[in-house]
Amino acid sequence: MLVQLCACGTVKDAFGKEDREETKVTKEHKDLKTPNYVPGKEPDYVTKEFNWKTNDGQHKMNVTLEIDKNMYDYFRSLKRSLTPFDGHMALYITEENNLAILEDIAGQIKSRCEELGYDDRRTLMEVINFVQSLDYVLDSDSRDVEDYSKYPIETLYDESGDCEDTSILLAGLAKAMGYDVIYIWYLSGHMAVGIYTDDYDGKYFEYEGRNYFYIETTGEGWEIGEEPEFNAVEVKYILSTDPEDY
DSSP states (O other): OOOEEOTTTSEEHHHHHHHHHHTOOOHHHEEEEHHOOOSSOOOEEEEEEEEOOTEEEEEEEEEEEEEHHHHHHHHHHHHHOOOOOHHHHHHHSHHHHHHHHHHHHHHHHHHHHHHHTOOOOHHHHHHHHHHHHEOOHHHHHHTTSOOOOHHHHHHHTTTTTOOHHHHHHHHHHHHHTTOOOOEETTSSSOOEEEEOOOOOSSOEEEEEEEEEEEEOSSSSSOOOOOOGGGGGTTOOOEESSSSGGG
């Protein structure tokens, strides 16, 4: 589902019928983005270590992943959609192989936070810190193309991505932890995540009767509800993270 917002963040209108026809997902198009990974040879596992400090700077956090390079190569080989409005980013975080990796990460972070006595609020912040700690790298540098949205396995294997890639990753992790999230896509091409919660203050977007608080995924130190000033006046769209909405 798609909702257009004006600069002030209120609902303006949805795409008209003509626009919907332009972004309609045909079966052929959708199949290009619906993976069917079947292991064809022995896994070639590569260990990925991610380390960062907790939000208060007092403790060390760590996530260790064993990623099959064959699986990574498969997802990297898939064709990409060039429109954010066809639901492919929702499929990325619900595909079974990527979902399993997301659930593994969420479980590791949650376990460590339980050891530290963190509540749900602080645990969520450590998931955000993990994503924000990844290097920001443009698609033109990592894939030699102007626009390329990565599956979570790609962002994790590369240990980097742009705003679109890290937003997809964070949305997937938050959903794996049981949160309701949306994508926030800006006309300039910037992208962020909105999370439904009653526990925060700051910038939020209303979508289907719920308030989703803004989360910036590029760069460290951004708090929930803190929107960069350069984004505040842009036209933006709300995109569902549920494939059934497309």
